[in-house]
Amino acid sequence: MNFFKKLFSPVDENHDNIQDTNTATLEQLSFDEAFVQNFISKGGKFLYCSHQEELNLNLQNIIQENHWENVVCFNEDLKKISTIVGSDSTTEIKKATPFFTYCERLLSEEGSILFSSEQLYNNKIANLPDYFIVFAKTSQIVKNKSEGLMGIRETYQKNFPTNISSIKSYIPEKVEEDFLNFGNNNAKKLYLLLLEDM
Template sequence: MSFFKKLFSSPKPEQPKRTNLEFENLPVEQVFVKKFVENQGKFLYCTSLAEVTENIANIIKENSWEEIVCNDYDLQKLIKSVKVKTSEKLNNKKPLFVSCEHLIAENGSILFSSNQLKDSKISELSENFIVYATTSQLVKTKGESLAGIKTRYKGNIPSNISAIKRFNPSSKDDDFMSYGNTNSKNLYLLLFEDL
């Protein structure tokens, strides 16, 4: 803009900055659940480990699954009493019972890394996920989740960091930035209250 236009033009009224009222007015837990459910995720809140186990058994029964994949030793303890075969080898045929790195409130997504998925891409895995997470894993933004990973793992940051944001494999994503991304999963989230 030239000097004279700047001098003689009337000042434009300052636009108010847009803020995300959801983050200002609601706790992070409520924002996450709202976004997660909007993205068609299935949410089960658990206050005890017995409730977690009961919900896993109900999910397996509801879907008539005979075998699930679980490569996490701590999670295997949770499903020991559930009548289902388990294997540790990740594949695209059997439902996956897995933990995660973080639950991201701003978009209702779930962040994973090589600690959970090894070297498999999300798109290469089963369309059925059961995710175990705790309330202490909730963060507001993607930036906070990545900073949390950096802090937690210091000099040994995991690879294969990726997220699932859509929870209906048959839904279409109109966002051109997601073209070809097949990370949509039929996902059950077991959120355990640990705070």
Template sequence: MSLFRKFFGSINPASEEEKESEFSNSAAEKTIPIDELFTFNFKKNGGKFLYCENRDEVKEQFENILEENDWFESEVICYDTELFSMLDDNKLLYSKPTNPKFLLASCENLIADEGSILFSSKQIKQHKPNELPVNIIVFAKTSQIIGAKSDGLSAIKKKYERDYPTNITTIKYFEKAKEEDFTQYGSTAKNLYLLLLEDL
């Protein structure tokens, strides 16, 4: 028992119960499967999550996003050559865009404990998050879900032995804070869709 509590008594009688529930929540968080933890935290941050069992579903969901936002035949930022076919199929322009509607990108990893997305210069070149379009569509695979940001940095080191990327950053907030929140200070909220392909 705290020395202050011995002298002054408990200001809040429920504080011991709250501590127990906080402890049980953190213990429960450790037992939740990593993919469920990511999904929960990602949605809590305001992200739009679209699970896909195969590549055909990825294409279908991508087209649904385009239709929902009326983005057909728009300009797009995309640096990932593997994603160009999705853009070509939908007549989207990605060569030197002047007024891009959205960014289409892959990512390095999905960070479960904070529901964020880890990018590097391989996906976003040298752009800072606030220089990217407000609308982002990310293509990722379930095998890219990892526990914490430190695991993501380790994965980047393993993946790129020689050609180590720069501009490693995460995007975590996917909607504007309803109230002033100091944890979001300096960060830019993005309207983000995640197309998650099952590959495990």
């Protein structure tokens, strides 16, 4: 049974199937359960949306709660959504204005989010705003980077995107500098609006 259906189904329907995800090992969890657990443990803010209207309402609440007047947005469909919720959009990058975007894949094993030039254009993640609001669908959850890259390859068979990178930490103040990440801090404060599409 899908994690989101288990989470939101009536108690008597899933009483026998309840598994405490806090005590379950990651190997026992489904991809979607593992992604959510890993994402939240890294400081990401997760909002499950069962339909588009709920996603719009959650976006509106995020913008209002943070007192943001507009969003940085490169995608025309997302600009329409920001207009629907009463927020202006701009393509001018300002650190204090959130970046509203799609993503390529959600990586279950890491709880990270994979992006490409389709979302970022020629911008490095480090040069984009400090806050991200990401619109993703449950069908974008994959096991790991390898599956994420295969999915990108399938999506863009002829025009493979560039600038493929991920955000792995959602608390920029707590990023541990290690030798492999030196000078490449992609940590962002991130809201994930996850729309059920399965």
